[in-house]
Amino acid sequence: MLQFENLCKRYxxxxxxxxxxxxxxxxxxxxxxxxGSGKSTLLGxxxxxxxxxxxxxxxxxxxxxxxxxxxxxxxxxxxxxxxxYSLQTGxxxxxxxxxxxxxxxxxYTLDLADRFGLTPHLEKRFEQMSFGTRKKIFLTAAALGxxxxxxxxxxxxxxxxxxxxVLIDLxxxxxxxxxxxxxxxxxxxxRACNAKMISFADLRASV
Numbered sequence: 001m002l003q004f005e006n007l008c009k010r011y012x013x014x015x016x017x018x019x020x021x022x023x024x025x026x027x028x029x030x031x032x033x034x035x036g037s038g039k040s041t042l043l044g045x046x047x048x049x050x051x052x053x054x055x056x057x058x059x060x061x062x063x064x065x066x067x068x069x070x071x072x073x074x075x076x077x078x079x080x081x082x083x084x085y086s087l088q089t090g091x092x093x094x095x096x097x098x099x100x101x102x103x104x105x106x107x108y109t110l111d112l113a114d115r116f117g118l119t120p121h122l123e124k125r126f127e128q129m130s131f132g133t134r135k136k137i138f139l140t141a142a143a144l145g146x147x148x149x150x151x152x153x154x155x156x157x158x159x160x161x162x163x164x165x166v167l168i169d170l171x172x173x174x175x176x177x178x179x180x181x182x183x184x185x186x187x188x189x190x191r192a193c194n195a196k197m198i199s200f201a202d203l204r205a206s207v
Contacts, residue, residue: 001025001179002046002149007055009041016041020055020203028175028195031183037200039183040080040153046181047077047151060148073101076142078152078182082134086127090118090137093126094144101145113140115166132158139167143174150174152182156189168192 001024008018016038022029031039044050046057048064048071057064062071084093094105094113113119116136126134135158142150155171156164171180171193184190190197 001060002181003058004046005056007042007045007057008053009038009045009050010053017200017203018054020200022198022203024179024181026175026177026179028171028180028182028193030190030193030195030197031181031199031203032185032187032190032197033183033199043077043151043153043181043183044079047075047079048072049077049079074146074148076144076147076150078135078138078142078150078155080153080157081131082138083126087125089123089125090129090133091122093137094122094141097141098144101147103145105144109140109144112143112166112170113137116140116163130158132160132163135159136163139170143170147178149179149181152180154184155182156184156186164189171195 003023005021007020009016020042031042033039041050045052048068057071059071060074062074064071094109098105098109113122116139118133118136118140121129121133129137135155139152139155142152155167159167168189174180175194182195
């Protein structure tokens, strides 16, 4: 479902990473590496928000480079700081994502939002929300429609213990038939999600 080959990213003369490759089917995969290794940059490239200097990414067989609309139609992305439009409400964001994925905000979505404790916050604008509330809105949106690949940057950051339990259950459910690829410093969260742990060394060594 998720595949990338020979990814390289530079900023000016600094090489962030090069030669990264990986292929993943259904299940959870967590990138655990030191700070500054380029995890957020890699996830941004996989989500199509950052352009790689070299290499290719395929989402469910669609190339992000040559067929970006098709690739992004089956992709859900949860960035580290979830701020789409500051004046947009949580409900408006969920409805926009649902429309993009040709579905609706159904009872399952609203139940998931409620389990995250979001019901009192859905009418708030993003600029009024805490960091953790914004994260939970995006995590709820990740379950909308039939996205086959979920990319999440530090999904557990800003979440309390109750929300972490909901996140773990969500990722384990999604991973039954989708690829969940996320970064995390939290080893306990990674283990609880039954995620395969990899590092940048693994991405350079894999074939």
